[in-house]
Amino acid sequence: MKQHGSEFALEGLEFRDTLVLGNGATLRLPAVMGVLNVTPDSFTDGGRYLDPEPALAHALAMENAGADIIDVGGESTRPGAGAVPAGEELRRLLPVLERLRERLRVPFSIDTRKAPVALAALRLGAAMVNDVSGLGFDPAMAATVAQARASLVLGHTRGTPDGMASRAEYADPVEEVRAELAAAVARALTAGVPRERIIVDPGFGFAKNGQHNLALLAHLPRICTLGYPVMVGLSGKRLGIGRAMQLPEHRLARNAAAQVMAVLMGAAIVRVHEPAPAAEALRVVRAIKTAAQMGTAEVHA
Numbered sequence: 001m002k003q004h005g006s007e008f009a010l011e012g013l014e015f016r017d018t019l020v021l022g023n024g025a026t027l028r029l030p031a032v033m034g035v036l037n038v039t040p041d042s043f044t045d046g047g048r049y050l051d052p053e054p055a056l057a058h059a060l061a062m063e064n065a066g067a068d069i070i071d072v073g074g075e076s077t078r079p080g081a082g083a084v085p086a087g088e089e090l091r092r093l094l095p096v097l098e099r100l101r102e103r104l105r106v107p108f109s110i111d112t113r114k115a116p117v118a119l120a121a122l123r124l125g126a127a128m129v130n131d132v133s134g135l136g137f138d139p140a141m142a143a144t145v146a147q148a149r150a151s152l153v154l155g156h157t158r159g160t161p162d163g164m165a166s167r168a169e170y171a172d173p174v175e176e177v178r179a180e181l182a183a184a185v186a187r188a189l190t191a192g193v194p195r196e197r198i199i200v201d202p203g204f205g206f207a208k209n210g211q212h213n214l215a216l217l218a219h220l221p222r223i224c225t226l227g228y229p230v231m232v233g234l235s236g237k238r239l240g241i242g243r244a245m246q247l248p249e250h251r252l253a254r255n256a257a258a259q260v261m262a263v264l265m266g267a268a269i270v271r272v273h274e275p276a277p278a279a280e281a282l283r284v285v286r287a288i289k290t291a292a293q294m295g296t297a298e299v300h301a
């Protein structure tokens with residue numbers, strides 16, 4: 001039974017309603033991922049959670065607001081951002097991860113492109129590695145994740161954040177992103193990452209302009225045909241419907257609408273900076289879908 005399919009060209013696609021992560025935790029799908037950036041310079045929340053106590057408080061608040069998983073990052077990957085050495089990334093992250101391990105009830109993932117950072121986080125209980133470079137940055141990443149039997153998000157990008165804007169050139173963004181994600185999946189499988197641990201993400205805003213983002217969202221079912229759960233990170237990103245359609249996090253209604261559309265088009269996980277509106281919107285989606293699976297008489301009863 002399709003759990004989060006729709007009439008949007010999803011015929012023939014199978015969607016699951018749960019995802020078992022590398023550490024055995026189970027995510028109910030569609031899931032809301034709350035973002036915690038332990039950085040001085042992230043786009044949306046840079047500088048707010050550099051100290052471990054505010055970081056922990058924010059993670060717990062996101063959990064209370066309905067986040068099913070918390071994604072923790074120690075390096076900004078916004079366009080133009082410079083690389084942060086692994087030692088500095090770890091210095092930022094470790095005190096936060098230690099607190100999350102003790103206090104968080106939901107699982108957490110580590111948003112990093114670097115194998116040593118991923119390994120340290122996995123040792124502290126991270127369920128999943130979120131690599132926005134799709135294994136393109138650190139040659140040791142695939143083996144590190146495979147050995148840990150962790151879940152792995154393969155994000156699509158081209159080049160590194162400081163140069164990716166100039167790589168945003170596509171004849172067909174949807175098919176090219178799909179093909180490049182398929183190549184990343186092949187690399188992960190070859191390194192021994194189990195098939196059922198892989199998640200793909202078209203990488204909104206990564207080597208993409210607003211029009212590319214919009215095309216990818218509008219044709220998300222094509223990305224779903226890769227056969228892996230799809231994650232989307234739309235909040236804080238630009239969609240190419242003119243200047244009015246930026247998706248700043250404080251524009252909650254716009255953001256919730258984008259998350260709902262992504263889920264109706266097959267997204268399994270939505271990555272958001274403010275989980276409450278997305279979690280509430282998805283609760284409504286689930287209730288309507290449950291009703292849709294009943295006969296019309298039952299719904300009226």
Ligand code: HH2
Nearest residue numbers: 037042043044076077078155201204233
């Ligand atoms: N976007 C950002 C960071 N990590 N991971 C995945 N899988 N998908 C995304 O779309 C994604 C991501 C960028 O957003 P943010 O974390 O707010 O900014 P920064 O990279 O500046 O910390």
